Amino acid sequence: xxxxxxxxxxxxxxxxxxxxxxxxxxxxxxxxxxxxxxxxxxxxxxxxxxxxxxxxxxxxxxxxxxxxxxxxxxxxxxxxxxxxxxxxxxxxxxxxxxxxxxxxxxxxxxxxxxxxxxxxxxxxxxxxxxxxxxxxxxxxxxxxxxxxxxxxxxxxxxxxxxxxxxxxxxxxxxxxxxxxxxxxxxxxxxxxxxxxxxxxxxxxxxxxxxxxxxxxxxxxxxxxxxxxxxxxxxxxxxxxxxxxxxxxxxxxxxxxxxxxxxxxxxxxxxxxxxxxxxxxxxxxxxxxxxxxxxxxxxxxxxxxxxxxxxxxxxxxxxxxxxxxxxxxxxxxxxxxxxxxxxxxxxxxxxxxxxxxxxxxxxxxxxxxxxxxxxxxxxxxxxxxxxxxxxxxxxxxxxxxxxxxxxxxxxxxxxxxx
Numbered sequence: 001x002x003x004x005x006x007x008x009x010x011x012x013x014x015x016x017x018x019x020x021x022x023x024x025x026x027x028x029x030x031x032x033x034x035x036x037x038x039x040x041x042x043x044x045x046x047x048x049x050x051x052x053x054x055x056x057x058x059x060x061x062x063x064x065x066x067x068x069x070x071x072x073x074x075x076x077x078x079x080x081x082x083x084x085x086x087x088x089x090x091x092x093x094x095x096x097x098x099x100x101x102x103x104x105x106x107x108x109x110x111x112x113x114x115x116x117x118x119x120x121x122x123x124x125x126x127x128x129x130x131x132x133x134x135x136x137x138x139x140x141x142x143x144x145x146x147x148x149x150x151x152x153x154x155x156x157x158x159x160x161x162x163x164x165x166x167x168x169x170x171x172x173x174x175x176x177x178x179x180x181x182x183x184x185x186x187x188x189x190x191x192x193x194x195x196x197x198x199x200x201x202x203x204x205x206x207x208x209x210x211x212x213x214x215x216x217x218x219x220x221x222x223x224x225x226x227x228x229x230x231x232x233x234x235x236x237x238x239x240x241x242x243x244x245x246x247x248x249x250x251x252x253x254x255x256x257x258x259x260x261x262x263x264x265x266x267x268x269x270x271x272x273x274x275x276x277x278x279x280x281x282x283x284x285x286x287x288x289x290x291x292x293x294x295x296x297x298x299x300x301x302x303x304x305x306x307x308x309x310x311x312x313x314x315x316x317x318x319x320x321x322x323x324x325x326x327x328x329x330x331x332x333x334x335x336x337x338x339x340x341x342x343x344x345x346x347x348x349x350x351x352x353x354x355x356x357x358x359x360x361x362x363x364x365x366x367x368x369x370x371x372x373x374x375x376x377x378x379x380x381x382x383x384x385x386x387x388x389x390x391x392x393x394x395x396x397x398x399x400x401x402x403x404x405x406x407x408x409x410x411x412x413x414x415x416x417x
Contacts, residue, residue, distance in 0.1 A: 008102055008105075008106075010096060010100050010102075010106075011106070011109070014106050014109075014110070015110075015113075016031055016032075017032060018110050018114075018162055019113070019114075019117070019151070019152055020152055021153070021379075022152075022153055022154050022158075023152045027154045027317075028082070028377075029082075030379060032085075032089045032379060033082055033085035033086065033089070033379075034085075035089075036084070036085035036088045036089060039088050039089050039091075039092035040088050040092075042092060043088075043091055043092040043095050048091050051087075051091055052084075052087065052088070052091075055084075055087050058339070059080075061290075062290055062291075062293070062332060062335075062336070063080075065287060065290040066286070066290065066291075066292070066293035066294075066296075069286045069287055069290075069292075069293070070286075071292075071293045071295075071296055072295070072296060072299050075294075075295030075296060075298070075299060076293055076294055076295050076296065077295075078295060079294035079295030079377070080294050080295075082377055083294060083377060086377060086379055086382065089379065090379075090382055090383070090386055093383060093386055094386055094390065097386070097387065097390050097392075097393055098390070098392065103393065103394070104394075107165075107166050107169055107170070110166055111166055111170070111185075111188050111189075112188075114151075114163070114188075114192060115188050115191070115192070117134075117151060117152075118149070118151075118191060118192050118195065120134070121134035121135065121149060121151065121195075125147070131147075133152065134149065134150065134151060134152070135147045135148065135149060135150060136148050136149075136150040136155060136156050146197065148195070148196055148197040148198070149192065149195035149196045149197075150196070151192075156196040156197060156198050157196070157198040157200060157201055157373055157374075158378070158380060159192075159196055159198075160192075160193055160196040160198035160201040160202070161198075161201055161369075161373075161374065161378070161380040161381060161384070162380045163192060163193065163196075163201075164201065164205055164362070164365055164380075164384060165362060165383070165384060165387055166189075167189050167193065167205060168205065168208065168209065168358065168361045168362055168365065169358060169394065170185055170188075170189050171189060171205075171209055172209065172212070172357060172358060172361060172397065173185075174186060175209070175213065175220070176213075176216070176219075176220045176357075177396070193205075198373075200271065200369060200372045200373040201369065201373065203372075204365050204368040204369040204372070204373070205365055207364070207365075207368055208361045208362075208364035208365035208368060209361055211361075211364050212357050212360050212361040212364060215354075215357075215360065216357050216399070216402070219399065219402035220402075270322060271322045271323050271372050271373060272323065272371065272372055274308070275321050275322055275323050275326035276325075276326050276329070277308075278301065278304060278305065278308060278321060278326070278330070279321050279326035279327065279329040279330035280329060280330075281304050281308075282297055282300050282301045282304060282321075282330040283329055283330050283331075283333050283334075285300050285304075286300070287333055288333055288334060289333045289334050289335050290332065290333040290335060290336075291328075291329065291330055291331045291332040291333035291336055292330060292331060293331065294331060296331070297319070297320065297321060297327065297330045297331055298316045298317070298319045298320065299316065301319045301320075301321075301330070302314060302315075302316055302319050305319050320375065321375070322373065322375070323370065323371055323372050323373055323374060323375075324369075324370040324371075324373070324374035324375055324376060324378065324381060325337065325340070325370050325371050327374075327375045327376040328340050328376055331376050332376075344367065344385075347385075347389040348363060348389075350389075351388075351389040351390065351391050352391060353388055353389065354399075355391075355398060355399050355400070356391070356393075356394065356395075356397050356398050356399070357397040357399070357402075358393075358394045358397035359387065359388045359389075359390070359391075359393070359394075359397070360388075362384050362385075362387050362388040363385075363388040363389075365384065366381060366384045366385050366388060369381070
């Protein structure tokens with residue numbers, strides 16, 4: 001019998017988004033933004049038009065206030081146009097989630113391709129001309145400079161954020177469902193995250209998984225001696241940490257963790273406490289209620305950063321608020337923060353996130369991570385929010401399915417790798 005080789009029509013876009021979205025482009029510019037007219041044409045419906053109008057109506061008061069207070073027009077228009085393209089892409093992505101019936105297959109494909117690229121990245125370490133394509137070298141904490149995996153993106157934490165939906169999906173399956181080759185899958189998930197050294201993403205993902213397991217305890221651990229599992233698991237983690245501190249005191253993980261626990265980690269402090277203070281100072285330069293405006297944080301923040309850090313070599317390109325909540329405060333002020341959290345709460349209950357354990361884990365990650373990482377125009381973060389607020393995806397994680405089974409879900413075609 002002759003079989004025709006067919007390629008899923010969505011696969012090229014999925015591969016573009018995950019692996020090549022910013023490849024060879026200036027930092028901050030993505031192919032999904034350049035392709036916004038295509039996405040708008042593909043997804044042009046009455047609902048899409050209504051959403052765009054609502055977005056522009058919501059943005060209008062901010063635009064008016066920002067223009068009255070004064071902005072660098074070039075930066076403002078460029079950032080506003082970028083924001084609109086992100087909204088268009090997210091609307092198209094929302095439609096994709098409901099039309100595509102092969103999300104699990106895409107996850108498997110991305111996981112396998114990703115590990116092959118990780119292998120290539122490791123080889124590239126031996127060739128200086130190629131190292132910068134896959135790796136990012138910076139001071140990860142006080143006195144420690146290291147090389148981190150960024151793959152073909154512009155920054156390690158962005159790469160690891162892209163990886164979160166896949167990691168959360170398979171980690172949950174490993175923990176609460178039967179999955180073939182669990183050790184191999186765990187390696188495929190964990191190695192890229194560890195190589196990225198994105199502690200904010202790793203900690204946020206770990207907390208989201210733990211909180212999801214606690215929320216679903218009566219489903220996931222029914223008829224099991226849960227206290228013993230918790231005790232043994234806690235002891236194992238503490239033992240591993242103790243051994244790491246004892247035998248590998250100079251390892252980058254140990255050094256970074258000790259600095260965080262001791263309060264001397266400059267990166268963690270810069271992404272949290274410093275960011276909120278600097279964001280407030282930048283917003284006050286224009287309006288604490290409406291912020292300084294899109295694209296203005298770098299312009300206004302340059303002198304503030306130089307004074308705060310007592311470092312005169314900052315440039316506009318190196319200035320930025322490295323967490324989404326702080327960036328929102330600086331850009332859109334207190335009202336922007338109110339809108340941000342109001343939308344999160346509204347869609348959490350409207351889409352009943354708590355009825356699906358996978359979507360709940362994504363919501364928890366995004367909610368936690370926004371306080372210690374990301375930025376206001378981070379497409380990868382918004383993709384996670386959209387998935388969290390999309391009922392109907394990955395129904396094997398629906399609470400009602402666990403209620404029906406009253407046991408850990410067994411392996412089925414839908415629940416395989």
